[in-house]
Amino acid sequence: MNRRVIKFLETIFNPTIEECEKYCFIVRGIEYQRDAVLRLDELKGQIAKIKSAMVQELDEDAANCCLSLEMGASALQHELSLWIAIKEDRMDDAWDELVSAESTTDAAVRAHKISDHMVRYYYRLQAIEKLLFPKIIFTSPGYTYQFSRCTICGSEYGSCDHLKGLAYMGEFCTQELLEVSIRELSIVDEPANRHARITSMTIDGVMRDHLTWRVVSVDPHEHVSNLEN
Amino acid sequence: MTREPEISISDYPNVKERINLLGLQMPSSIALLPRNFDTADSKDDLLHEGEAPTVRVLFRKAQIVETPIELPGEVIPKIAEHDFHDWIAPILLYSYSALTQNSALLNISLGVISNYLTDLFKGLSSNRGVRLDIVVEKKNGSYKKVHYEGPLEGLATVEDVVYRVIQDE
Numbered sequence: 001m002n003r004r005v006i007k008f009l010e011t012i013f014n015p016t017i018e019e020c021e022k023y024c025f026i027v028r029g030i031e032y033q034r035d036a037v038l039r040l041d042e043l044k045g046q047i048a049k050i051k052s053a054m055v056q057e058l059d060e061d062a063a064n065c066c067l068s069l070e071m072g073a074s075a076l077q078h079e080l081s082l083w084i085a086i087k088e089d090r091m092d093d094a095w096d097e098l099v100s101a102e103s104t105t106d107a108a109v110r111a112h113k114i115s116d117h118m119v120r121y122y123y124r125l126q127a128i129e130k131l132l133f134p135k136i137i138f139t140s141p142g143y144t145y146q147f148s149r150c151t152i153c154g155s156e157y158g159s160c161d162h163l164k165g166l167a168y169m170g171e172f173c174t175q176e177l178l179e180v181s182i183r184e185l186s187i188v189d190e191p192a193n194r195h196a197r198i199t200s201m202t203i204d205g206v207m208r209d210h211l212t213w214r215v216v217s218v219d220p221h222e223h224v225s226n227l228e229n
Numbered sequence: 230m231t232r233e234p235e236i237s238i239s240d241y242p243n244v245k246e247r248i249n250l251l252g253l254q255m256p257s258s259i260a261l262l263p264r265n266f267d268t269a270d271s272k273d274d275l276l277h278e279g280e281a282p283t284v285r286v287l288f289r290k291a292q293i294v295e296t297p298i299e300l301p302g303e304v305i306p307k308i309a310e311h312d313f314h315d316w317i318a319p320i321l322l323y324s325y326s327a328l329t330q331n332s333a334l335l336n337i338s339l340g341v342i343s344n345y346l347t348d349l350f351k352g353l354s355s356n357r358g359v360r361l362d363i364v365v366e367k368k369n370g371s372y373k374k375v376h377y378e379g380p381l382e383g384l385a386t387v388e389d390v391v392y393r394v395i396q397d398e
Contacts, residue, residue: 106353142310158282165349190314
């Protein structure tokens with residue numbers, strides 16, 4: 001492992017993460033949590049600089065390690081933002097922050113073995129989900145596409161040697177779909193994108209927010225009309 | 230809770246006849262078949278699984294020679310569905326000669342897919358599974374489909390099932 005990365009881990013990353021983790025409880029003061037979010041932004045900026053240097057040195061292992069650290073710091077930021085959102089009564093945002101915390105944790109583990117220990121953190125997030133949120137009804141679109149592009153090299157995905165979901169020189173390969181047509185929208189139990197969900201439903205003629213149970217509209221048609229406007 | 234693997238075997242239409250009917254290119258030994266290859270009325274209706282390009286990369290990197298059934302310059306659209314927790318492979322077609330002339334071929338094919346998914350599922354997606362169909366040409370020229378659905382660790386068991394299937398009368 002690159003010595004510069006090791007030094008950064010020992011002297012800056014680990015101490016900052018340890019400090020910010022102290023505030024990852026709902027009972028912690030919101031002011032501390034907001035401050036921790038900002039500190040993690042700064043940390044991510046520092047990681048980005050080191051990653052850029054590692055890319056220049058063509059040290060893929062070090063660059064992917066930095067990517068993993070970036071994702072780990074983001075995961076913590078999202079958890080802090082979850083608690084902040086709950087205290088500020090922004091429950092839709094709270095759900096999105098939880099999902100983002102889970103997905104960035106997943107990304108951290110995938111990017112480099114430096115974050116293997118974050119599997120335990122993922123279980124913590126899952127426990128938070130079960131305790132705080134009702135069962136979510138997810139939606140999932142299905143598409144067809146003609147072509148797709150590799151986000152690492154820009155070639156037609158499948159024609160290069162990059163594989164989606166894996167990290168290359170500090171970046172994840174993803175498959176950008178082109179010439180897309182929507183086929184369907186499904187209700188599913190376990191989608192790939194957990195941000196997409198039913199947000200409100202009509203029960204006994206009253207439309208309610210699925211998370212807060214607050215009345216969105218007593219006339220569901222009015223709600224749809226408002227959305228269209 | 231540990232998920233149990235499910236393997237089933239079913240009849241599959243004659244691939245060569247379907248290739249001719251749909252105006253496609255006859256595969257030499259290994260090919261990826263579209264999801265609806267067995268039922269499509271025309272070539273224009275065909276849809277590949279979204280992971281077909283990924284499997285093509287995996288096979289190419291492992292020097293597994295796969296013949297596209299689409300004619301040069303033609304593109305079969307792909308499906309992108311995100312409502313399955315499992316990773317869904319494209320249908321893998323193996324001719325009888327491919328499997329019997331190279332006994333390591335299927336093992337290597339499943340191995341490269343498994344290795345990729347091990348990296349992809351690392352840690353957090355460990356409860357994700359795999360859905361994989363393998364269509365094989367039997368000794369008597371008929372075709373069977375072996376369907377696997379279950380944890381990644383169970384994928385290796387498919388190899389024995391396939392070799393039993395191709396030899397069965």
